Amino acid sequence: MWPFKRTQTVPVLRLSGVIAASGSPLSGATLALSTVAGALEKAFTASKLASVAIIVNSPGGSPVQSNLIFRRIRALAAEHKKRVYVFCEDVAASGGYYIALGGDEIYADPSSIVGSIGVISASFGLDKAIEKLGIERRVYTAGLSKSILDPFMPEKAEDVARLKELQRDVHDVFIGAVKERRAGLLKGADAELFSGAFWTGPRALEYGLIDGIADLRTKMRELHGPKVKLKVITPGPKGLLSRLRQAPALDQLGGGLVDPARAISAIETRMLWSRYGY
Numbered sequence: 401m402w403p404f405k406r407t408q409t410v411p412v413l414r415l416s417g418v419i420a421a422s423g424s425p426l427s428g429a430t431l432a433l434s435t436v437a438g439a440l441e442k443a444f445t446a447s448k449l450a451s452v453a454i455i456v457n458s459p460g461g462s463p464v465q466s467n468l469i470f471r472r473i474r475a476l477a478a479e480h481k482k483r484v485y486v487f488c489e490d491v492a493a494s495g496g497y498y499i500a501l502g503g504d505e506i507y508a509d510p511s512s513i514v515g516s517i518g519v520i521s522a523s524f525g526l527d528k529a530i531e532k533l534g535i536e537r538r539v540y541t542a543g544l545s546k547s548i549l550d551p552f553m554p555e556k557a558e559d560v561a562r563l564k565e566l567q568r569d570v571h572d573v574f575i576g577a578v579k580e581r582r583a584g585l586l587k588g589a590d591a592e593l594f595s596g597a598f599w600t601g602p603r604a605l606e607y608g609l610i611d612g613i614a615d616l617r618t619k620m621r622e623l624h625g626p627k628v629k630l631k632v633i634t635p636g637p638k639g640l641l642s643r644l645r646q647a648p649a650l651d652q653l654g655g656g657l658v659d660p661a662r663a664i665s666a667i668e669t670r671m672l673w674s675r676y677g678y
Contacts, residue, residue: 409629410620412453413443415469418673419461419495431458431499431635433468439635440469444476446631451623452477453485453616453630454503459673460494460516463570470577473502487616488512491676493598494520497609498574501581507614508601513676514609517574518596519567526551582608598676 413436420430443452454473460466477484486503488496493516500506500514508514530537530552537552548559575594579586585608586593593607604610620628 407627407629408449408624409447409631410449410451410453410624411443411446412455412616412630412632413439414455414457414632414634415499416455416457416489419458419465419469419499421462421465430461431469432462432465433472436469436635437472439633440472440476443633444480444482446633449624450482451485451620452482453487453620454499455487455489455616456492456496456500457489458493458496458499459491459676460496460498463495463498463519463574466495466498467573467577469499470502473499477502477504485616485619487614487619488514488601488610491673493676494518498577501577505612506610507612507616507619508604508610509615510601510613512601512604513598514601514604515593515598515607516596516676517578517594519571519574520596521563521567523549523551525555527554578609585611 415431415436418430419432421432443454473484476482483505484503486492486500486506488500488506488508489512491513492500492508493513497515497517527537537550539547539550539553541547545559545562547553549555549563571594575590578594587606587608593609599607599609601610601613605613614622617630620630
């Protein structure tokens with residue numbers, strides 16, 4: 401009887417899209433813990449090999465969901481005693497880089513966009529527009545700050561100050577995660593690293609934000625030999641109801657009707673990607 405050698409298989413989890421809570425207007429094609437939890441569990445139990453690879457391609461989004469996914473990756477890595485290798489594709493910025501921090505080692509392409517360690521909020525001031533249209537805004541609240549940053553009301557300095565305080569708190573959490581996971585590897589002043597700036601792969605390597613320039617297949621072959629197999633695991637809806645919710649909008653099917661919520665979602669998603677040239 402010929403000796404049998406088990407093929408070594410590395411589970412590969414692809415995390416691609418804007419990061420948002422599953423109930424948000426952007427939830428049509430996004431990353432949230434609720435949408436990736438099952439695939440994460442599968443990735444960490446699909447092989448006896450002590451390696452899990454994760455591909456990240458995200459311009460960011462919700463800081464809460466980014467942190468939840470990051471924490472789940474680390475918890476599963478500890479539970480199953482696996483080493484996690486993250487590969488940044490086009491973009492691993494803001495929340496996308498936060499998720500990438502779940503890797504024990506992070507790699508990128510020379511043209512990958514990496515970083516954007518910051519917090520941003522954006523809105524519109526429409527108070528003058530509705531005034532010109534002769535529209536009167538009526539708001540009734542219980543609580544002095546309940547209408548804070550209402551886009552249909554003039555901006556208040558105290559509201560902006562409160563928002564900036566919240567942003568600093570969220571930014572500090574992000575910075576803490578970077579310093580924890582990249583301890584002893586970061587190079588450069590905090591003012592530059594945590595300014596919200598982003599860089600290509602080679603510059604991110606210089607700053608210690610990643611561990612090397614490499615692609616998934618080459619790196620896994622280097623670690624596990626030329627016969628290693630890659631098993632791709634993609635998060636996504638499984639049930640019929642979930643698939644129906646993910647169905648194309650009527651305008652995409654040529655029905656001539658436009659779903660306003662999906663149209664706004666598409667614009668917001670496009671804006672997040674376009675910030676990084678995509």
